[in-house]
Amino acid sequence: MRLRIPNAIVERWASDLKRAGLREIGGVLFGEQIAEGDFRIVEATRQRFWGGTVTTFKRRGGAARKEILRLHERTGGNPERFNYLGEWHSHPMAPTVPSCRDETTMYELLADQAGAVNFLLLVIVRLDEEGQVRVGAQTYLGSGHKLSCGVEIEGADHDAMDVAFDEEEEEK
Numbered sequence: 001m002r003l004r005i006p007n008a009i010v011e012r013w014a015s016d017l018k019r020a021g022l023r024e025i026g027g028v029l030f031g032e033q034i035a036e037g038d039f040r041i042v043e044a045t046r047q048r049f050w051g052g053t054v055t056t057f058k059r060r061g062g063a064a065r066k067e068i069l070r071l072h073e074r075t076g077g078n079p080e081r082f083n084y085l086g087e088w089h090s091h092p093m094a095p096t097v098p099s100c101r102d103e104t105t106m107y108e109l110l111a112d113q114a115g116a117v118n119f120l121l122l123v124i125v126r127l128d129e130e131g132q133v134r135v136g137a138q139t140y141l142g143s144g145h146k147l148s149c150g151v152e153i154e155g156a157d158h159d160a161m162d163v164a165f166d167e168e169e170e171e172k
Helices: 007-020 061-074 100-112
Strands: 002-006 026-035 038-044 082-090 119-127 133-141 146-148 150-154
Touching: 002 007, 002 119, 007 038, 007 082, 007 119, 007 133, 007 150, 026 119, 038 082, 038 119, 082 100, 100 119, 100 133, 133 150
Parallel strands: 002 038, 002 150, 082 119
Antiparallel strands: 026 038, 026 082, 119 133, 133 146
């Protein structure tokens, strides 16, 4: 699986992460299918800051559903091309790898879709000590399996890019 993330989204995450400090934040991912197994994030919504903690973020399902419906309307109601891809959230004090709770949540979200989707993505972000955004991504399949997800940042000068990947993600 390949995931393209526009640099503008990464820059917004950097700003949001700085503002949130040690609180987890997150939202939903809405994307475009470029080719089979190749997706681009077109929107990473932000759940209103409800006071997450260092180790927890909880999004409100009703608000997320409304955001997804709004995004469907904005993209012309073409779900084969534009659709809900999954979730994103931060790990302010931990690597950008899913926790056991994260994995359980993703499989629960897949089950809630009642077969409407056969995979969901989880993107985890954090700021490192130098203020660079670190990104990790995992694909969860309806079969109960998971796949690593290659991430490409679009529209950034790769030599000066403020994005790095945690070592655990690079080894996958």
